[in-house]
Amino acid sequence: MVERARQPIGRPRDSRVDEAITRAVRELLAEVGYTGLTMDAVAARAGVGKAAIYRRYATKQEMVFAAAIHGETLEVPPDSGSLLGDLTALARVIVGHLSNPAASGTLLSLLGEITTDPALAERFTRTFVEPERAGNAELLERAVRRGELERMPDVDLFHAVFGGAVLSWLFISRHDPHDLPERLARFACAALRSAEPHPPTAERRT
């Protein structure tokens, strides 16, 4: 009853095959999109057999998801000394990631699939959404500690506004992103600074 044989026996998997598959998926996603991507094309470009792919991923959906999130953690930008500077840097990080054609095409196609697949939605939330929300919260906490903000803002709302604005700017309006970070950061900064419960009529003042 002692579970001992933890190391697998048999020929081990070739890590170069993993890398070739991931690279092929990303290239093809950028070129032909999610619906245009075929398993045979992935196998051909990666120079592997289809069996090698299905040994790793059960479905095309799973393969694409894995390739899309492979090491794609948005890092929190370093403390710039001001909320406006931090927000500008954050916007630049998001724009940078979403400007990658492979990542953007994958993200949008995945969003379409998510509406009908609760399990995929759950994984997406844990892998993508939660870490980014936590990063945003950290950035806002710095501003509170700095004294730029009196209290902690509505993190959920800020997260939706900031990420959603970049998403909409790039993929719905399809504008040039070159000066978006400055404009968006100024907009968000203004909103956060004047986040008083009741604006002009100061009914309660300690």
Add this chain to the structure above:
Amino acid sequence: MVERARQPIGRPRDSRVDEAITRAVRELLAEVGYTGLTMDAVAARAGVGKAAIYRRYATKQEMVFAAAIHGETLEVPPDSGSLLGDLTALARVIVGHLSNPAASGTLLSLLGEITTDPALAERFTRTFVEPERAGNAELLERAVRRGELERMPDVDLFHAVFGGAVLSWLFISRHDPHDLPERLARFACAALRSAEPHPPTAERRT
């Protein structure tokens, strides 16, 4: 040589077939999503032959696009008397439209396709994005005329922020939208009101 026969001859198209196809597409999009939608399923549910579909739309993409935007013009909410009220109403309209499972699934899947199809992207912009941006501009102009805003804000940025925030809230964060309109309107209103080029140091004053 006189071009006279402008009215088509032969059996006219049955408008009930158009309606049945559109309804079937929307129902199926909500149930199985874009990639899960098949032409055979549309034909079966609509109770029509596939030939009737292909007589109207050349491709699946075109059919879905047509069904998605069928009379889906976001109307500008009536003047509520204040910018905050107008923004809350606008957010409610957007949330209402995007909460429809058929419309939301369609929109997201379409976004994924758009990344690899410039022609589709162009049509999407003209049909969806431009009218909504114009509606936002009208709403902001009311606030300027009312005196709530000193000058016209950055409409492109506002449009991306407002729509993008709802999009992200619903489909990326996947939160409950019931109190989003109020929170988002307050956030955006605060940003718009304090949109001064240089905040405290009033260097130029006429």
Add this chain to the structure above:
DNA sequence: ATAGTTCCGGAACTTTTCGTATCGGAAAGG
């Protein structure tokens, strides 16, 4: 009325793609 045109639902057909299975061979452990 009748001929010509276009529509209708239904069904057969071709091509493409997903996912599985099978093959000979290679790389690891027992």
Add this chain to the structure above:
DNA sequence: CCTTTCCGATACGAAAAGTTCCGGAACTAT
């Protein structure tokens, strides 16, 4: 040496997109 698992290659069945034909119906022009 033997078992297991991997490898690339290929073949296969099921499903689905898109095309095409059918017999019949509806509408226009003559």
